[in-house]
Amino acid sequence: xxxxxxxxxxxxxxxxxxxxxxxxxxxxxxxxxxxxxxxxxxxxxxxxxxxxxxxxxxxxxxxxxxxxxxxxxxxxxxxxxxxxxxxxxxxxxxxxxxxxxxxxxxxxxxxxxxxxxxxxxxxxxxxxxxxxxxxxxxxxxxxxxxxxxxxxxxxxxxxxxxxxxxxxxxxxxxxxxxxxxxxxxxxxxxxxxxxxxxxxxxxxxxxxxxxxxxxxxxxxxxxxxxxxxxxxxxxxxxxxxxxxxxxxxxxxxxxxxxxxxxxxxxxxxxxxxxxxxxxxxxxxxxxxxxxxxxxxxxxxxxxxxxxxxxxxxxxxxxxxxxxxxxxxxxxxxxxxxxxxxxxxxxxxxxxxxxxxxxxxxxxxxxxxxxxxxxxxxxxxxxxxxxxxxxxxxxxxxxxxxxxxxxxxxxxxxxxxxxxxxxxxxxxxxxxxxxxxxxxxxxxxxxxxxxxxxxxxxxxxxxxxxxxxxxxxxxxxxxxxxxxxxxxxxxxxxxxxxxxxxxxxxxxxxxxxxxxxxxxxxxxxxxxxxxxxxxxxxxxxxxxxxxxxxxx
Amino acid sequence: xxxxxxxxxxxxxxxxxxxxxxxxxxxxxxxxxxxxxxxxxxxxxxxxxxxxxxxxxxxxxxxxxxxxxxxxxxxxxxxxxxxxxxxxxxxxxxxxxxxxxxxxxxxxxxxxxxxxxxxxxxxxxxxxxxxxxxxxxxxxxxxxxxxxxxxxxxxxxxxxxxxxxxxxxxxxxxxxxxxxxxxxxxxxxxxxxxxxxxxxxxxxxxxxxxxxxxxxxxxxxxxxxxxxxxxxxxxxxxxxxxxxxxxxxxxxxxxxxxxxxxxxxxxxxxxxxxxxxxxxxxxxxxxxxxxxxxxxxxxxxxxxxxxxxxxxxxxxxxxxxxxxxxxxxxxxx
Numbered sequence: 001x002x003x004x005x006x007x008x009x010x011x012x013x014x015x016x017x018x019x020x021x022x023x024x025x026x027x028x029x030x031x032x033x034x035x036x037x038x039x040x041x042x043x044x045x046x047x048x049x050x051x052x053x054x055x056x057x058x059x060x061x062x063x064x065x066x067x068x069x070x071x072x073x074x075x076x077x078x079x080x081x082x083x084x085x086x087x088x089x090x091x092x093x094x095x096x097x098x099x100x101x102x103x104x105x106x107x108x109x110x111x112x113x114x115x116x117x118x119x120x121x122x123x124x125x126x127x128x129x130x131x132x133x134x135x136x137x138x139x140x141x142x143x144x145x146x147x148x149x150x151x152x153x154x155x156x157x158x159x160x161x162x163x164x165x166x167x168x169x170x171x172x173x174x175x176x177x178x179x180x181x182x183x184x185x186x187x188x189x190x191x192x193x194x195x196x197x198x199x200x201x202x203x204x205x206x207x208x209x210x211x212x213x214x215x216x217x218x219x220x221x222x223x224x225x226x227x228x229x230x231x232x233x234x235x236x237x238x239x240x241x242x243x244x245x246x247x248x249x250x251x252x253x254x255x256x257x258x259x260x261x262x263x264x265x266x267x268x269x270x271x272x273x274x275x276x277x278x279x280x281x282x283x284x285x286x287x288x289x290x291x292x293x294x295x296x297x298x299x300x301x302x303x304x305x306x307x308x309x310x311x312x313x314x315x316x317x318x319x320x321x322x323x324x325x326x327x328x329x330x331x332x333x334x335x336x337x338x339x340x341x342x343x344x345x346x347x348x349x350x351x352x353x354x355x356x357x358x359x360x361x362x363x364x365x366x367x368x369x370x371x372x373x374x375x376x377x378x379x380x381x382x383x384x385x386x387x388x389x390x391x392x393x394x395x396x397x398x399x400x401x402x403x404x405x406x407x408x409x410x411x412x413x414x415x416x417x418x419x420x421x422x423x424x425x426x427x428x429x430x431x432x433x434x435x436x437x438x439x440x441x442x443x444x445x446x447x448x449x450x451x452x453x454x455x456x457x458x459x460x461x462x463x464x465x466x467x468x469x470x471x472x473x474x475x476x477x478x479x480x481x482x483x484x485x486x487x488x489x490x491x492x493x494x495x496x497x498x499x500x501x502x503x504x505x506x507x508x509x510x511x512x513x514x515x516x517x518x519x520x521x522x523x524x525x526x527x528x529x530x531x532x533x534x535x536x537x538x539x540x541x542x543x544x545x546x547x548x549x550x551x
Numbered sequence: 552x553x554x555x556x557x558x559x560x561x562x563x564x565x566x567x568x569x570x571x572x573x574x575x576x577x578x579x580x581x582x583x584x585x586x587x588x589x590x591x592x593x594x595x596x597x598x599x600x601x602x603x604x605x606x607x608x609x610x611x612x613x614x615x616x617x618x619x620x621x622x623x624x625x626x627x628x629x630x631x632x633x634x635x636x637x638x639x640x641x642x643x644x645x646x647x648x649x650x651x652x653x654x655x656x657x658x659x660x661x662x663x664x665x666x667x668x669x670x671x672x673x674x675x676x677x678x679x680x681x682x683x684x685x686x687x688x689x690x691x692x693x694x695x696x697x698x699x700x701x702x703x704x705x706x707x708x709x710x711x712x713x714x715x716x717x718x719x720x721x722x723x724x725x726x727x728x729x730x731x732x733x734x735x736x737x738x739x740x741x742x743x744x745x746x747x748x749x750x751x752x753x754x755x756x757x758x759x760x761x762x763x764x765x766x767x768x769x770x771x772x773x774x775x776x777x778x779x780x781x782x783x784x785x786x787x788x789x790x791x792x793x794x795x796x797x798x799x800x801x802x803x804x805x806x807x808x809x810x811x812x813x814x815x816x817x818x819x820x821x822x823x824x825x826x827x828x829x830x831x832x833x834x835x836x837x838x839x840x841x842x843x844x845x846x847x848x849x850x851x852x853x854x855x856x857x858x859x860x861x862x863x864x865x866x867x868x869x870x871x872x873x874x875x876x877x878x879x880x881x882x883x884x
Contacts, residue, residue: 363753371746375746380762386747
């Protein structure tokens with residue numbers, strides 16, 4: 001095979017889906033070429049058709065899809081090829097890496113069996129050969145002690161290791177193209193950096209072409225050679241990665257890049273509260289939160305005796321990876337998870353041994369914004385009814401209809417047209433719903449707002465809008481806030497002070513510019529270095545720095 | 552004009568009408584067949600006194616006695632039974648009895664089942680455990696056996712119309728409450744952990760408000776489905792009771808199961824009409840109601856629902872070139 005022949009050649013691809021609302025065209029006339037050994041990133045917002053385009057390379061589309069155009073993979077048109085041949089092509093010619101590694105592996109079989117299964121179904125290996133090849137693949141993707149671990153089940157591996165195994169499965173048959181659909185979205189930043197390293201090695205050592213689908217511009221800058229920007233089913237711009245970041249052509253690309261949050265270290269003076277002696281809104285001393293274990297198992301200590309305070313009008317950023325206990329703390333403050341040790345005072349009430357009845361009067365001073373805007377609204381009530389709910393519950397308005405005036409004010413405050421109040425939650429986009437969620441949290445003019453990863457389910461451009469709004473509202477209403485997030489760049493935008501959590505312990509706390517600018521704790525340093533920045537040149541430098549940190 | 556449109560859209564949101572609009576192809580055929588059969592059944596039940604040529608307990612016409620086991624003729628389209636009743640009339644009147652039993656049984660069990668399910672699922676703890684154990688215990692009994700016991704306890708051998716109907720309905724209720732209970736409880740447990748319920752808790756809403764405003768309506772989506780499936784089971788249980796001799800006496804009301812029971816001896820002597828028509832009535836009604844239930848089930852699940860193929864009419868072509876949602880654009884700006 002000559003090296004000039006492209007690994008994947010997509011010509012005038014058009015994909016239409018049958019839905020309840022009639023035909024929906026997800027991809028309109030896309031042309032793409034992926035050269036061997038090249039990493040092509042497809043970026044775009046949710047619904048832009050990037051995943052559908054990539055999946056069409058392996059013919060992995062639902063039955064309701066109608067495809068026209070040509071997708072040439074190893075000289076064969078995937079669109080017209082027979083089912084039998086398509087099955088043979090999957091794995092040998094192209095392979096897929098999924099977003100969520102824990103669902104891509106079958107929990108009832110060992111990883112070795114699953115690796116061998118892929119090899120044997122293509123009929124070139126005996127059972128023994130397949131097993132030894134499986135061990136070899138695990139070694140290559142960096143699983144320690146592969147001879148022993150090959151007989152382990154998926155749940156015995158960490159998230160990052162599971163993603164490595166998925167990559168091993170994809171590489172096992174020497175596929176010439178890897179399709180990586182948001183391969184690091186479900187992983188923590190430090191693990192993400194490792195997986196990106198592994199993917200880079202795949203390209204360098206195996207000469208594999210990679211089609212990388214992502215919405216994270218930092219990941220793009222880190223890994224991609226060339227970038228295709230998709231918007232509403234069309235490719236609006238294709239450019240080498242350097243050029244795209246330094247001189248974007250299309251209007252949409254510019255907006256997308258501008259919306260990416262960066263760590264900029266802005267000094268954010270605490271709003272002057274007049275008399276400095278006012279009591280803290282939240283004050284934790286030796287706070288411990290324990291989840292009861294299952295029968296015969298030990299209880300799990302999610303938060304291990306931490307201290308922190310939130311002053312009135314202050315935004316405290318709580319940062320940490322998954323499992324660090326950050327969400328647990330947020331829930332404990334809202335009284336959703338019981339406090340088991342130490343002391344946690346919220347709005348002057350002790351939460352340890354709290355009784356719902358006695359805490360209820362304090363609830364009107366407390367707002368909560370949930371992570372997933374899709375599930376945080378009752379799907380059967382209109383937005384106006386949902387926003388009016390706190391007013392009705394606390395007896396300020398007798399019915400949602402009476403509260404409508406106040407609801408309209410709130411919708412104005414979060415920049416939603418009043419007419420949106422009559423819509424149902426599913427009729428709003430994710431960003432709009434999250435803004436409505438802010439409106440609901442602010443309905444009673446609370447002293448404290450807990451925001452649990454409010455932007456992590458949103459696209460970057462939408463995230464930028466919501467953060468902007470949050471800043472603006474915070475300035476206007478002056479509420480104190482606990483802002484929980486895993487994204488350091490987001491914390492930099494909104495928080496006055498930062499607390500970094502690791503395995504339920506505070507590793508570092510202080511004013512935002514100080515913690516993010518000159519971190520003292522090695523964990524914070526690693527966290528910061530792992531965060532990919534949307535600039536290829538700078539990212540290359542950071543990568544080196546991270547490598548030296550790890551050693 | 553505007554009113555007309557809102558009426559239409561309101562109609563479109565009604566459970567069955569909505570699904571009918573949504574359906575295509577075979578699924579639509581099944582749903583329509585089910586609706587037609589059930590419609591005929593309901594019509595017959597409502598207008599039995601007008602449709603039936605004779606009364607259900609009528610033994611003699613203008614020309615004296617009908618005579619027993621008469622073959623189908625111009626006077627008696629479906630013939631007469633061993634007891635000398637007109638088969639057609641009894642099949643028609645039987646629809647009324649069946650309808651009454653379904654309505655009473657389902658009404659009784661649906662309210663108790665939903666309330667218990669909500670409480671058990673939302674509050675949990677020991678109430679939940681006790682209720683689940685009781686429901687499981689009821690499940691362990693064969694349905695018909697339980698129904699027989701209930702029929703004996705309730706009517707004590709009495710067999711007038713209301714006694715018989717109530718006995719059948721209540722015995723069916725006993726069996727069905729655990730079914731509604733379990734379905735609603737499972738849904739409640741699922742809905743309970745959703746963010747919008749937690750959000751209501753953070754706001755400070757009291758438990759009854761959360762249960763009825765937020766959980767209740769979100770956990771009853773599958774009810775139309777269980778409703779139809781249980782209706783068909785109610786008919787079968789009623790017919791089973793009648794067939795075993797725990798039903799309603801022929802002088803109180805017409806009942807298909809009873810007629811079948813009396814027709815057993817006829818079958819061997821070649822008299823087919825006394826058993827075929829009541830039997831057919833049972834089969835058709837169960838089929839009709841089950842078809843509706845199954846289609847609703849398939850239509851409620853997006854993965855099972857078939858959709859119209861993407862057509863290539865000009866209108867569709869225009870729709871295809873227009874972006875689906877411009878809202879994202881608004882977000883970017």
